[in-house]
Amino acid sequence: MSQPSEEDSGRNPGAHDVGGMVLHGSPRSLPLAVGFVAMLLFAGMFLLADRAWERQLTERHHSNLASEVASKRTHLESVINSLVHATIGLSAYAEARPGLDVEEFERVAERLYRRDPEVFRSLTLLAGSRIHFVYPLEGNREALGLDVAEHPEQGDSFRRVMDSGQTVVAGPWELEQGGVGLLVRSPVGVPGSVDGVTNGSPSAPLFTMSSVALDFEAILERAGFGQGSGLVQLAIKGRDGTGARGEVFHDPQEIAAGPIEWRQTVSFAGGEWVLLARPAEDAIPTARPPAWWAFGIVGTLALGGLSWRVTGYVRDRRRLLAQYHALVSNLEDATLVVRGTRLLWTNPAFRRATGRTPGVLGTVEDLALFHPDDIEGLPADLDFSEEDPEPSGRQVRVRMADGHWRFHLLRWVPIPWEQGQAMLLILVDVHENRMLFEALAQARDLQDALFEAMPGHALVIGEEGRVYRSFGDAWARGEVDAEGPGAIVGHCVEELLPEPVARQFLAVVRRALSEGALQETEYLLDPGVLHPAGSAEGYAPGECREDGQRWFEARVRPIAAHFEGRAAVVWHALDVTARRHLEERLQTLAWQDPLTEAANRAALERAFPRMSSRARRQGEQLAMIFIDLDRFKPINDQYGHAVGDQLLRRLSAALADQLRAEDLLVRLGGDEFLILTGSLASRDEVPPLIERLRGVFETRWELTLDDGALVSVVVTASIGVAFHPEHGESLSELIASADRAMYRVKGRGRNAVAWVEGDDVR
Incomplete structure (x- = not known):
């Protein structure tokens, strides 16, 4: 490659390198022409961007309106479903209480009414096809005795409930007590006759359904139909929950007869509506802010001025680069200038240290400069196009003129060079420090x-x-x-x-x-x-x-x-x-009772999920046996805790001998034991196990006192039995069930067995 020459450094300082051409005394009109062209280009791009922004505003507005319609639909659906599910409880209560009188009805209806007095207009129970009870009575008294089956507007929904046995949302209709409301009707029990037959008593009418009137306007307000951007118009279709085949019943802006942009189905228990929507006629704002136009004008002028200034800067660049060449040549450390993999220039210090004088258009790799083991830490193919990510540099071994390798600190930084950017590689000798x-x-x-x-x-x-x-x-x-x-x-x-x-x-x-x-x-x-x-x-x-x-x-x-x-x-x-x-x-102690070596509560809680899951998969059940020793405290008080501990250990071992390998014996604490059986195909497997366990408590135990004397004791037990999953899905519920059965034994004289079902103690 060529080194800087006297010809390069002595070039006419009035000559300017612009885009690869040397211009002597560029005319004053050139910067102005470049600035004017730049202004035209910017103005054209600005107008294109403005058109694209206008289209984007239109599309975004349409998307926002669609989201608003979907939000209205979701909110309305949520409000309707929450109210429907709240009212179904009235029919369930009437089914459970066929002898319901007016006072009890008013108490139940009042609790439901107080949940949302702004929406609930009235709550009624029908006997046959006539309204038998109504709440509140004030303002709704004229509805009592109304034959709903014969009502011109409400009769159809009454028959739908009786025929299908399903909840129906009827309306909105004008209510007998005034106003417009939705009627949520739910059957009481299995669909039957509507002739008012009683439940085995002349005074007990056969309730056929509950009917709850909801304020339609209040529902719309709660669903947000009175709020929003005002840029979308709404209507609702499908009276009596008939969906798309029904009539339009809410159309304040009369849009149903015109083109509809969006149709959203509002689904709820007992039917569905169709929400119709379209944008308002003046609902497409596309005006751009004044700042946007100000940006276009200022940007056009600014780019023109900047282009004019840059053109003037280029005229001086060649002279500055010549001065930079001279500065780099005087560095004492070995220095190279490269562009990518191509070597552009080396300083005298590099040539003295390495003894290499690169040829024209050579590459860094051609120099065989770096140790093969160090090349892996350098850029691939020795391409120095990117800036060094290590600000402190990296140590490499460089072959010197005498053939030896010496450690150098290598750093490379970007610099302007000739017609573009290049990398300045500096090699600082750090060999002695490294050793x-x-x-x-x-x-x-x-x-x-x-x-x-x-x-x-x-x-x-x-x-x-x-x-x-x-x-x-x-x-x-x-x-x-x-x-x-x-x-x-x-x-x-x-x-x-x-x-x-x-x-x-x-x-x-x-x-x-x-x-x-x-x-x-x-x-x-x-x-x-x-x-x-x-x-x-x-x-x-x-x-x-x-x-x-x-x-x-x-x-x-x-x-x-x-x-x-x-x-x-x-x-x-x-x-x-x-x-x-x-x-x-310690691991053993974590799962074992230290006195009896039976399992502890923690071990039971660990084993229960596995045992219950296995029983569930096999379609079988588990038994929980709760054992509480009778009058164990007097033994402790009379003979001492050491004798009590002997008795507990021997009882635990004897109980364990009566169990199957899959059964788990647990000391719950004090004188209480639990037995969780493995999977049982039938409850009939439990009585034989109970008999074996009770046999343990018929044993007379010979125990040793502190002074070596022997004492003979007999201890009985109260036993409660519960089954999983019938008496408890969780472990705590199952233990509580067995505990209650055991305490029935305690209350009836001890020394017996009680099961969760029934009152017998054996």
Whole structure:
């Protein structure tokens, strides 16, 4: 490539490079012409953008109106359905209370009326086809005795209810008591005759249906029909819930006869309506704000002025670039200018340090400048088109003129160069600093590894599994054989360990080295294998495994700077056998009653979902047996708690012997036990189990007092039995049912069994 020459630096300072052409003394009219063209282009683009915005405003407004119609439909549907479901309760109450009198009706109707007095106009019960009860009576007295079947407007909906047995929303109609309302009619019981037949008593009429009048205008107001943008016109079709085939009953703006933009179905229990909607005639605002037009005018003028200024700037750019060339040439660090992969220029310091004089149009890769191992950390194909993401730079090895590699700090930054942008690559020699840093890092890393590994037993293990060093306080305590650490140093783990454990060791070592991060693992070994044998003295009973093996926990840390030139890890192992035993013991105590070794409440809550799900899948049931010892407290008071504890342990063991493998015995606390049986195909499986359990309480127990004397006691029990899922879906409900049955036994003399159903105690 060419270097800057005297010809380049001595070019006529009055010559200006614009778009690759050298203009000598550009005429004054050029900036003005460029500015005028820029103004025309901006004005044209602004007008195109204005047309696009106008179309967008129209489309957005149409979408907003569609959303408003959908919102009205959803709100109306929600209001109607909530009111319909609230009124159905009146017919359900009349069905449950066929002997309902006027006072009871008024109490029930008043509670329902008070929920929403603004909407509820009246609540009635029909006997046969005539209105028998009405609430409130004031203002609605003339409706009493009205034959709805013969009413010209309401008769059709009455017959629909009687024929279908379903709730019907009728209307809106003019009400007898005045106003316009919806009638929500719900059948009472199974559809039947309408002749007023009584329920077995002359004074008890046969209620056929409930009818609740709702204020139609109040419903529309609550559904938001009086609110909104005012840009959409609405109507409703489908009187009596007949949907699209019905007549229009709400059309304040008389739009039903004209074109309809949107049709939305309003569905509710007992029918449906159709919501008709169209935009208001003046509902398409497309006016743009004054600021938009101001932007167009100001933008046109501003772009023209900017273009005029930029054209003047270009005239001076060539002179400034020539000055920049001279500045970069005087840098003391090796410097290159590149564009992408192409090499544009090098300074004298680069040529002196590397002994390379690049040819014309060469590439960075042609220089063979960087060490092959460092190229992976540089841009792909050595393409320096993007700015360096590492502001502090990166260290690379550069081949020098004498053939040796030296560490340099490489940074690249964008600069203006010739006809465009380029990258300035600066190489700062940091070789001596790097060598010193690596020496310090290796010493510090080894020191950190030794300190971390000192407790217990530590090994330095290479990537291939060879033990290079062994140390730790286990050796200082003398927990080794007479041969000392040399017995394992120099050997591979495959020679020292069983094959499965050796594979585990190698996998952990290689994972630590590949990830460069601390690893943890646990393993079992026979005493004296790899790690010091130690001594079983000082351990509590049960802390050693029956087979004599010990649990070890290892922390494996890679040595970053290599150990004596080799990739290796520090393997730090601690004997955690006692801790593992404690964890297992605590795990057992979490699910077991410590006195009787029966399951505890937590274990029951853990097992119940699994056992109930299995019974449900098999179409079977579970039994909950609640056992409460009778007069257990006097035994404690007379002989002491130690004797009471003996009795509880022996009773628990005896009860457990009577159960199947799938049954669960639980000590609930004190003198209470629960038995949750496994899946039962029939309840007939429970009585034999109860008899076996009661046999336990016929036993005379020989117990030992504190002074060694024997005492003979007999204890009975009160037993309650409940079944899942009939007497309780949840565990707490099932226990409560069995508990209530047990307390029936307590109330009738104890020492018996009670079932949830019935009053018999046996």
